[in-house]
Amino acid sequence: MPAPRLSAAAFVEGLLAGQRGVLSRAITLAESTLPADRALGQEVLQAVLPRTGRSLRIGITGVPGVGKSTFIEALGRHVVETLGKKLAVLAVDPSSQRGGGSILGDKTRMPWLSAHPAVFVRPSPAGGSLGGVTRATREALLLCEAAGHDVIFVETVGVGQSETAVHGLVDFFLLLLLAGAGDELQGLKRGIMEMADALCITKADQANELAARRARIDYQNALHLFPPAPSGQVVPVLLTSAVTGAGLPETWATVETYAAAARASGYFAQRRAEQQLQWFEDAVQQALAAQFYGRAGVRGALADVRAAVAAGQLTPWAAAERLLGAE
Ligand SMILES: Nc1nc2c(ncn2[C@@H]2O[C@H](COP(=O)(O)OP(=O)(O)OP(=O)(O)O)[C@@H](O)[C@H]2O)c(=O)[nH]1
Ligand SMILES: [Mg+2]
Missing domain, CATH: 1.20.5.170 (Single alpha-helices involved in coiled-coils or other helix-helix interfaces)
Known part of the structure; x- marks a missing residue:
């Protein structure tokens, strides 16, 4: 029941x-x-x-299998166990058709966090549009803050538009990378690198360690060619391993140093204000669209107008004008 x-x-x-x-x-x-x-x-x-608004919101992205969930489990454990924070982990995956399967996936990758009473783990809502998933995640973020969570990780799989959406939700955006895999292989677009506040070369352990050190130099060199980040802060390249725990305290220290500097410069508040305005604009667009498509006149004429547009008999602009005039 x-x-x-x-x-x-x-x-x-x-x-x-x-x-x-x-x-x-x-x-x-x-x-x-x-x-x-x-x-x-x-x-x-x-x-x-x-x-709401009092947490540190951290976005974590990277290609499937780069190690995001395992990284969050290990970094989250450090934050909870050593620093006594109350953590929440959310996920944005608009392509997710897995439903209950993704719950299982996230919880098995994050066994320690999932079992801890101070941690709240929530998988992505399954199978929605990116706009719908983003809206739900924004609200989930605020709800977690109201419930007292002071650090929030948002995991998103870096294969499309979702990292841009998550960048618009968080204070700090972390891009996870693999050593040895070319940028093309990692689906890395320049734009994603430009959004990052820090890069982490993951799985820097065992046989991978040397390659990770080399990749770090390559990425540091690549970053030098980019314009300065809007935060005004240097974008560091870190080496981490979720297995050995190497680099995790340094990663957290990087986040805290960044946040302190951004608060002091006013950038932190400015970025949040811009995000709130973006949220408002999205809400207006969504409400307008819902109102428009909800009108009886639009519903009645839509099929014919769509057919005329598809057949090239009516321009899209004229079609929109015609429907906007419908009651
Ligand atoms: N050696 C090593 N393996 C790791 C490390 N982190 C993750 N892995 C392994 O990499 C695989 C993928 O890890 P996940 O954490 O599921 O990766 P993900 O990026 O969350 O994957 P998706 O959610 O499917 O996009 C798993 O088999 C992990 O055990 C690490 O630091 N070192
Ligand atoms: Mg994952």
Whole structure:
């Protein structure tokens, strides 16, 4: 039997008390496309908004299999065990058709984090559009903050647009790389390198260590050719191993040093403000589209107009104008 529906007040109380079950259900609400769920979700978010914004949000990207989840397990453990932080791990994977399978995948790659009471691990909502998944993850981030999580990792698989979306959600963006694999093999576009606040060459252990050191020099040289990062800070290239733990404390120290400098310079607040405005603009576009396609006149004429556009009988602009005039 499904759990009885919580009231907005019960959601808010449970969230602020840091109850994991309530946090989980609030995120499910944020992922829902049902109007009633959306309305309740918005009410809850608005109520907890003053308690959000205080975490350090860190995006982690890299090609499939580069070691993101294992890295998060190891770095997360350092952050929780050594520094006593309350961590949340979210994932953005719009291509994910795995449903329950991805839950299993993430939890088996992160056994220590998944079992720890101070850590909340949430896989990507399955099979949605990138816009839908991004919106749900933004809201999940705020809900985790309201529940007291002060460090949030967002894992995204670096194969398409999702890393741009995640870059727009986080304070620090970390790109994981493999030594020995060419940039083409890693699907690396220059734009992704330009978004990174730090690069980590992963799996720098065993037979891979020497290659990792060489790759570090190559990437440092490549970064010199880039324009300075908007943060004004140097983008370091780190060597890490999730297996031996090498480089993980240094990686965390890099994140904290960056955040302290960005706070002092005002860049941290500026980046957050820009992200909030982007969020607002996305919300306006989504609401306008929903309103437009929801109109009876548009619904009635849409099939014919689409057919005329596809057949080249009507320009897309004229078609849009015609429908915008429909009630
Ligand atoms: N030697 C070594 N192996 C590693 C390390 N980190 C991860 N691996 C292995 O690399 C494989 C992929 O690791 P994952 O953490 O699942 O990679 P991922 O990037 O999260 O993969 P997706 O979520 O599928 O995109 C696993 O077999 C890991 O055991 C490391 O630091 N050293
Ligand atoms: Mg993973």
